[in-house]
Amino acid sequence: MALHEYECPACGGAMEFNPKTQKIKCPYCDSEFDVKDYVANHNSNSTGTPAGETSSQTTTEDNQPLYVYKCGSCAGEILATESLGSMKCPFCSNNVVVSEKFTGEFKPDFIIPFKHTKDDAEKTYRNFVKSKKLVPKVFLDENHIDEIKGVYVPFWLFNATESFSGTYEGTKVRTWSDSKYIYTETKYYDVQRVGTEDFENVPVDGSKEMPDDLMESLEPFDKSAMVPFNMGYLAGFLANKYNVDASNSRQRAIDRMKASVVDDFKDTIKGYSSLRKISENVATRSSAYKYALYPVYVLNTTWKEKNYLFAMNGQTGKFVGNLPCSKSRAMAYYFPIAGVISLISFLVYFFFL
């Protein structure tokens, strides 16, 4: 596997994508380059030697295999799960991207680059916690806030045409009275709706670790800011390749479309006193998909054995917080693991070689 690193041509520092300027920037000497130009002109295939799949003893607590990569800048070992493809070296903060996770069958068609910085995410988080009177102080601990991570989350974007036919029984009720009687007149109508609706870019996250409800609550993302994928946007952020493929994500997208087709057609029926469904049929005529990475800031934390999850849409700044998170263990594997094993092997390397 080949590692991409983003060395500053001026000072050798680790370059990062800057959400404010949308350029790739060196935090040490402030050199700044256009993402496409930088990636095209600087062959960043690192001198780092990536190790292959690791032996069976290097696994997470529940036996997920871990991959070991050797940092090209400090030779420290970086441990990561199978799907993690962009990370920071835990020893020297060098930004490392594993090319194979984002090329070939894993090459995203598009990416929405981060628009908000980590500082923005921290500020929003602080304000959110302060506004909740009952949230314990520990949530404002600086070390803790530092755990907020910028992550590119893999998304499948589905396009489809749904055809709809529905029949309903509508009623119109009129009442009036004279001196003797109250009259009620009920007219019955046969109401029909037939048509098609086109959907574009309905997102479904392609990640086992990311809770689906969380990802849906961060929507919408502004797809007009979507650009063709370039590895340079990943510099300084975590990024995962998909581990749920398009065919397994399709049904969730189709279900979401079907639900809104029914609502959209029903919304066009107006003026009746009551409406009773007789039949509703939705069929998918055609569908296609694209693969994209979306920007999300995440803080996943445990306090008094309860899990808390905070996340911010890295493009729009929409913030969702305090969601009870049932998948916190899985979420933990979304991040690189600077494990004890790697620290020890690094120290051994450092002191004895």
Ligand SMILES: [Zn+2]
């Ligand atoms: Zn520099």
Ligand SMILES: [Zn+2]
């Ligand atoms: Zn390093």
